[in-house]
Every structure is written in structure tokens, then in C-alpha cells.
């Protein structure tokens with residue numbers, strides 16, 4: 334990146350203004366005062382053992398631990414020898430606290446069906462499902478894969494696995510048979526859970542058909558449990574396929590939680606690396622709960638009567654972090670919504686927020702941009718005054734989207750928390766504490782409780798504030814990745830050898846002069862133009878400033894002279910204005926970054942390829958531009974139709 338261009342980015346960050354949250358809210362937060370929270374933060378960094386000890390003591394244990402923190406990267410442990418159970422801390426503990434009849438889970442189907450579970454009811458269902466799994470011979474250390482959307486049964490199955498110490502994952506229900514089979518063959522589950530069919534935009538998708546093709550060649554699977562949801566005709570294979578309801582009807586509602594040591598594996602979550610096969614990220618179940626309990630408590634400022642809606646899909650770790658573990662370990666009410674957020678109408682999100690008086694909400698930057706595109710009119714009829722805290726994670730949040738949520742949805746009265754995390758970090762070590770730390774539109778907040786991160790150059794030397802570098806962890810947190818399933822060498826190589834002594838995130842970040850950290854992009858997505866490093870995010874941010882642009886994705890395309898050149902994809906509000914907008918985009922990029930970042934092409938497209946959680950899959954745009962076709966696995970693509978449309982636009986057809 335040229336000095337001029339770098340200065341431009343840093344100026345943008347430097348000029349970003351701190352927004353102080355409403356002081357009147359502070360006294361009712363969990364910390365009670367800003368000083369108290371700052372002291373807690375300081376203590377969490379200065380005396381991590383004491384801090385994590387206090388956190389863990391807020392939860393229940395069957396047997397105390399002997400050492401709070403043991404070892405260093407990559408061989409670290411927390412709460413060594415301590416015995417507890419993740420599901421016990423999410424269910425039984427709340428019942429013991431008197432929440433037996435409090436709503437734990439609200440489920441809303443895309444077709445407006447609803448189900449409500451109190452903590453007692455949820456525990457009862459979870460115990461029954463534990464006995465079902467036990468009936469198939471499953472015990473601690475065995476494995477289950479769940480191929481379901483956001484159903485109540487999905488939550489029950491996940492909690493049952495936690496209770497039994499059975500290793501599990503949820504595989505995104507939009508994955509094809511091939512993608513599913515690849516993951517199952519790697520994980521080797523004994524039991525598999527799916528549904529007959531699932532609702533998506535009013536249609537029933539034959540999920541079991543996909544599942545059957547996948548599991549046919551997965552020899553580890555002894556039983557496939559089928560939730561009745563779509564009501565579509567299916568074939569059941571005798572001796573392998575069982576209806577969920579039949580098994581549950583006969584099952585006992587008592588099951589003792591398994592005794593699980595704090596470092597034993599619990600979840601094995603598949604995430605796609607930028608290259609190669611999907612990797613199975615191994616997390617300790619107990620550490621996942623302990624760490625996300627305290628993070629959710631302060632990220633969202635959780636209180637007893639909160640109603641939280643996490644809009645993510647259970648196929649992604651985000652829903653586990655916030656919607657299951659963060660919510661239930663804090664004893665609040667969590668909402669699971671099954672379907673598309675714009676079905677049957679573009680105001681479905683607002684309907685749900687109003688109907689359940691949601692006060693804590695997680696949404697994605699992309700979903701926000703979608704809501705922006707639908708327009709303010711859709712929002713106007715709804716009373717969303719219950720909203721208090723809105724959180725984000727997963728991708729850069731452009732200031733325009735930040736401001737829209739803050740001003741239009743929240744009427745300037747809410748706390749916005751853009752958090753940063755990865756599947757590997759399990760939760761969000763960069764974030765704000767709701768109502769306690771100042772906000773900055775677009776920043777990822779501060780290094781959070783117990784998290785010790787740094788921004789370093791390629792040799793591991795810390796960089797000064799306002800300098801772009803690699804985001805690394807200097808010290809572990811309990812829920813940080815413990816291994817890659819069946820690939821310990823890849824675990825060590827990928828995360829711990831880039832900058833020895835640290836965990837390497839592969840994210841480029843800047844710490845500003847107020848101590849806020851800005852995650853700019855993956856370091857593996859940097860474009861090198863004439864030897865100058867330019868963050869694609871930086872160009873995207875500039876593009877997003879052009880009025881009428883709804884979303885943008887920038888990729889690098891090889892150039893004979895310059896090595897690389899950016900190519901810009903945008904969706905725009907008014908398609909009749911395309912030519913004018915393209916010119917404005919070019920001018921804006923030159924204005925914001927310099928001629929060096931001038932794109933080779935700007936394509937206006939009706940939509941961009943996305944993951945089901947709404948992230949733009951720039952990889953496919955890159956392949957279409959560079960190779961003229963898609964060469965990598967498209968199974969994680971939510972809207973495969975977009976490929977042909979974009980391909981035609983690129984070729985000018």
C-alpha cells in the first residue's frame with residue numbers, strides 16, 4: 334500500500350468519533366459502574382488466574398480444579414482436573430436458581446408455528462434424548478452429527494450431547510450431500526440426526542433425500558434419527574432410520590449428567606479454511622460454556638428477564654456462541670427462528686422483534702444491509718422500543734450499516750456491539766461491554782475480558798497504534814481452539830508457527846489511539862498492487878460511501894503489469910443509475926485510497942454469492958473473474974443461481 338493510501342485508511346479510523354453510551358444505563362448494568370468494569374478488565378489481564386477462577390466459580394462444579402491455567406501455546410489447559418458438565422450449567426443450574434418455570438426457548442417456524450419450553454421442560458426433553466442416544470449404545474467420547482436447521486429438536490440434541498459428553502457438530506442444513514459426506518467421513522459419527530423435510534421460503538426441501546445420499550457411504554453411522562418437520566413423503570431404511578417422536582415417546586425423562594473434565598473435547602466444528610479440506614476445530618465443551626457465559630453476560634449486559642434473538646443459523650458457530658451457550662448459561666430466554674428473514678414479507682424480522690419484545694438481538698452486517706435495502710418504510714409500523722443491545726460478529730461492519738441500525742432501528746437509544754471472533758476463538762475476544770465501553774461505528778471494540786491480543790509485524794514485533802499488522806493472541810483464553818480433529822500437525826502448523834509463541838489469527842488489524850481495534854480483513858485476502866498492499870476491506874469501505882451502493886465485494890485479479898488489480902462488485906439501490914454510480918465509485922476510490930487502488934472493473938450485480946449466514950463468498954467472484962468459471966466446492970453457497978447471473982455480467986452477455 335502506498336504511504337498515501339495507508340494514510341487515507343488511518344485517517345478514516347483516526348477521524349472516527351467515539352460515541353459515549355447513555356450514562357443513565359450504567360448503574361443497572363452487571364458491573365454497576367464504568368470504574369468497576371475497567372477494574373475487572375485490568376484484573377483479567379493482570380491476574381488472569383484469579384479472574385478465570387472467579388468466573389468459573391460463578392458456575393457449578395462437581396469436583397474442583399487443581400490448577401486454573403497450565404502450560405502455554407500450543408499446550409495449554411484451564412481448570413485442570415475440574416469436573417463439571419456443560420448442560421448442567423445451562424439447565425440444572427438455572428432450575429436450582431429457581432428458573433424451572435421460566436421460558437428458556439421460544440421456537441418460531443417459518444410458517445408461524447411456535448413452541449415454548451421452560452427450563453424444566455427443556456431439561457426433560459434433553460434427558461429423554463440422552464436416553465435415546467444411550468439406547469443406541471452411545472457414551473462419553475462417542476460422536477453425533479446433526480444436520481438440521483433452527484428447530485427446537487436441534488437445541489435438544491445439542492444439549493443432550495453436552496450432557497452425555499458425546500462429541501458433536503451441527504452441519505449446515507444447506508450443505509449438499511457431498512459436503513455433508515466429506516464432513517461425516519472425517520468425523521465418523523455413530524449417530525446422525527436429520528429431518529424429513531425443512532421449510533425454506535414457503536417450500537419444503539427434502540432434507541432426508543440429501544442426507545440419505547450422504548450417509549449411504551458413511552460406514553460409522555449406525556442410526557439415523559429423523560425429525561418430522563416437512564411432512565413430505567420419505568423412505569425409512571429399516572434397522573437404520575428411526576423417527577425422533579417414536580424414540581422420544583418411549584424414553585425416560587431422567588438422566589444423570591456425565592462427569593467431564595474441563596479440558597476434554599466437546600464440540601468438533603467444521604470450518605472451511607481458505608484452501609484445502611474443511612477442518613474440524615476441536616473445542617472443550619466446558620471451556621466453551623465458561624468463557625461464553627462471561628462474555629455474553631458483558632457483551633449483551635444480560636439480565637434475568639432478557640429475551641434474546643440470535644438470527645444466525647445453527648450450522649455456524651455463531652448460534653452456539655450466542656443463541657445456545659451465551660443465552661442459556663446466563664438463564665435468559667432465547668429465540669430460535671427457523672426460516673428466511675425476509676419470508677413471507679420483508680418485515681419478518683421486525684415482526685419477530687416486536688412480537689416477543691426482544692431486547693437483546695444479534696444480527697449480521699449483511700442482514701443489516703439487506704434490511705437497509707428493503708427500506709425504512711418496512712420498519713415504520715413496528716414498535717421496537719424494547720431493543721436495548723444489538724450485537725454483530727463475523728464480517729466487517731461498515732459505518733453506514735452501523736448508523737442505520739443505531740439511528741433507524743434503535744432511534745439512538747441502543748448500545749451497538751460489533752464483536753470479533755472466529756470459529757477457532759469460539760467466542761469474541763474483541764468487543765465492547767454493553768453500556769460500559771464507548772462505541773465507534775465500524776470498530777471491533779477493545780480486547781475483552783482475559784483476552785491478551787496484540788498487533789504485530791510479520792516478524793512478531795508489536796506495531797505502533799495506527800499501524801496495520803497481524804492480529805495475534807499472546808495468551809490463551811479457555812475457549813480457544815484445542816486441536817484440529819485428526820490433524821494435530823496441521824493445528825500446530827496453521828496457528829502456532831507463523832509467529833512463534835502466539836496464536837495467529839490471519840486477520841489484519843489496527844489499534845487506534847483510543848485503544849479500539851479495527852479488524853480490516855483476512856491477511857490471506859490482501860491484494861498486492863505494484864508491490865503495495867491494499868486491503869480489500871479498505872476499498873470496500875470507500876465503495877460503501879458512495880450513495881446508492883448497498884453492498885460491495887472487492888477481489889484481486891492478476892494484472893500483467895501491476896501484479897494485481899482490484900475488481901469491484903456492487904449491488905445498488907437503483908439499477909437505472911448504474912453508469913453514474915460506477916463513475917462515482919472510481920472517483921471515490923481514487924479520492925479515498927489513491928490511483929493505485931483504481932479498479933480494473935466495476936460490476937453492478939443484482940446479488941452476490943453468499944453463505945447461509947450471509948457472508949459474501951468473494952472466493953467465487955475471484956474464480957469467475959480469474960478463471961472464467963467456478964472451480965472450488967460450491968456446497969456452502971446459499972444462492973447458487975447468483976453464479977450464472979454474475980458470470981454473464983462479467984462476460985458482458
Ligand code: PRX
Nearest residue numbers: 651726727728729752753754755756852855
Ligand atoms: O476475518 C475475520 C472475520 O470473520 C473471520 C471468522 O469467521 P468465522 O470463523 O466464520 O467465525 C465467525 C464468528 C464466530 C475472522 O477471521 N470477522 C469476524 N468478526 C469480524 C470479522 N471481520 C471484521 N469485523 C468483525 N467484527
